[in-house]
Amino acid sequence: MLSYLKSMLPPLLFLLIFIALWELLIRIGGIGPYLLPTPWAVFQVLFDRSEDLSSAAGITFLSAVTGFLASIFVGLTVAVFFAEFRWLRISCYPYAIFLHTVPIVAISPLIITWLGYGVISVIVITFIISLFPVITSATNGLLESREDLQELFQLYGASRWQKLWKLKLPSAIPQIISGMQTASGLAIVGAIVGEFFAGHEAGRYGLGYYMFTAQGQFRIDILIAAILISTLQGIILFGSVTLFAKTALKRWMIAG
Template identity: 50%
Template sequence: MTSPLRTLAQVALPPLLLLAIVLGIWQGLTVALEIEPYLLPGPLDVLQAGWSDAGLFLQAGLRTGTAAVGGFLASLVVGCLTACLFAQSVWIRRSCYPYAIFLQTVPIVAIAPLIVVWCGYGMQSVILVSFIVSLFPIITSATTGLLAVDPDLLDLFHLYDAGRMTVLRKLRLPGAVPYIISGARTSSGLAVIGAIVGEFFTGYGSSGYGLGYLIMQSSTLLKTDRLFAAVFVSTLLGLAVFGAVSAIGAGILRRWYGSE
C-alpha cells in the first residue's frame, strides 16, 4: 500500500468503523426492543426512506445549498469590507463592533417574521437569514487578522510615508489571509444552518421547498424515517460546503505561503 493510501486509510477507517458499530447497535436495538418506527426507525428504514425519495431530497438539497452558498458569499464580502473599515480606526471599531455582536446574539427566530414582512417568502429571504447567521465569524476573524500586524513592519511602512490604503493593501490584508480563511470555514457551516433555519420560517412559497421544509413536514406527519433521512442529507450538505471551503482555503494558503 502506497503512502498516500496508507494515510487515507489511517484517517478514514477509524471513524467509518465507529459509524458501522453505532449503526449496527442502533439497528439491533430497534429490532430487539421492537421500537415503533415512528419513535425511532432503524438505519435500514431511514435508508429506504431516503432512497425512495432520492429525487425529492436532491432537489431540496440543491435549493438549500444554493441559499447557503449565496448567504456565505455575501457574508464573506460584507464581513471582509466591514473588517477593513474596523481596522482603520479604533473609534470606528468601538462604535460599530457592538452592533456586529448583535448579529450573533439576536435569536434568528425573533427577526425571521420581520424578514418575511420586508422581503416576503422565497429564496431572497432564506439567503438573508443565512447571511445574518454566518456574518459575525468573518468580521471577527478578519478584524483580528488585520490588526495582528508586526509593529516593526508597521513602523517601516510609516517611515516610508505609506498611506492607509497602501498599508491595508500591502501589509494588513496579506497577513490576514489565514484568519479570513479560518473564519470562512466556521461561517460556511453556519451558512448551511442558517439556510435550513430560514426555510423553517420564510420558505419558498409555492416555487418549491428545501431541506428545512422537509424536516418540518416530516416531523408534523410523524414520518420519522424521512425526518432522519432529511437530517442526514442536511449533514452531508454541511460537510460538502465545509469541505469545499476548506479545500479552497488550503489551496490559497499553499499558493500564498508556499510549501511551508
C-alpha cells in the same frame, strides 16, 4: 493515495459501529418506527424519494452558499473598515455584536414580512447568521499584525493600502479562514432555519421545509434522511473552505 485511505478508515469504521449500535438499540429496546426507524428504513427513504430530496437539497445548498458568500464579502469589507478606522470600530462594533445576539428565530418573521416567503428571505436569514464570525475573525486578524513590521512599513513610507494588502491581510489569513469555516457551518443552519419559516414558494421546497412537514406527520424516517443530507452539505461546504485555504490563499500568501 494509501495515506488518504488510512485517514478515511477510522471515520468509516466509526460510521459502521454507529449504524450497528443504532440497529441494536431498536431491536433490544423495542423502539417503534414512529420514534426511531431502522437504518434500512432511512436508506430506503433516501432511495425512494431521491428525486424530491435531491431537488430540496439543491435549493437549500444554493441558498446556503449564496448567503455564505454574501457574508464573506460584506464581513471582510466591514472588517477592513473596522481595522483601518478606530472611530468606526468603536461606534459600530457593538451593533455587530447586537446583531449576533438577536435570535434568528425572533427576526425571521420580520424578514418574511418585508421580503415575503421564498428563497430571498432564506438567503437573507443565512447571510445574517453567517456574518458575525467573518467580521470578528477578520477584524481581530487585521488588528494583530506585528508592530515591528508595521514600523518597518512606516519607515519605508508605505501607504495605508500597501500596509493593508502586503502586511495586514496576509497575517490575518489564518483567522479569516477560521471565521469562514465557522460561518460555513452556520450557513447550512441558517438555510434550514429560514426554510422552516419561509422556505415554501410555488412548489420549491428546501430540506428545512421537508423537515418541518415530516415532523408534523411523524415521518421520522424522512426527517432523519433530511438531517443526514443537510449534515453532508455542511461537511462539503466546510471542506470546500478548507481546500480553498490550502490552495489558492496559500499561493497568494507566497506570491505576496
